[in-house]
Amino acid sequence: MTLSPLFTAPWAVQLHAYAALALIPLTLAMFTLVRGTRLHRILGWAWVLLMACVALSSFWIQEIQLIGGFSPIHLLSLVTLVSLVVAVSAARGKRRGRHRRVMIWLTFGSLMTAGVFTLLPGRLMHAVVFAL
Template sequence: MNLAPLLDAAPAIPLHAFAAMAAFVLGIVQFAAPKGTLPHRTVGWIWVALMAVVAASSFWIHQIRMVGPFSPIHLLSIFTLVMLPLAVWRAHTHRVADHRRIMIMTFIGALVVAGLFTLVPGRIMHQVFFGT
């Protein structure tokens, strides 16, 4: 593994990548840890903030251009920015099943599936993990 391609990229890219990696790890912790506790809520707020950084920073990343400077992945960023406050609201109003469903959907879609696309040859994370 070589972090040089990531660290040499435009500032939005390492911010996006490191926030996504941190959100992935915290997401796994959230799924494994007891729910409804103060640590769950605290780590949850950190996760929401990281996901907001991941989604917002994506608007400054334009390696794939399909519609002007944007690609369909940016629709996922909009979706994430809409769903995060909705999921928090669902938890706040004790609609736990809705909260859980939205968070799982966001974790899988915005981190796991979108993250796998970063490993496609020619992408920076492919270079980080597999070399040039």
């Protein structure tokens, strides 16, 4: 593993990667904490802000251009941003089931699925993790 490809990447890629990497331990904490506590809410807001940062920063990353300067991953970013609003709204409205479902979708559908694709050969995180 080497971080040098990440250190030399454009600012948007660095911001995107660091925010996504910060989400890994935070996500694990969120799944193990008691829900509804003050700590859960504080860390939950941090999670939402980091996830929004990941989604928003993706719009400045345009290495794969299929539709103008965008790719299907940008559609996932839009869905993620809308889902974050839905999840927060559900939590504030005491609709715990909906909040839980949306947050689980965000974790597995957005964060983990997209994360796996970053490890494909030719991608920056592949070079970081496998030291190429």
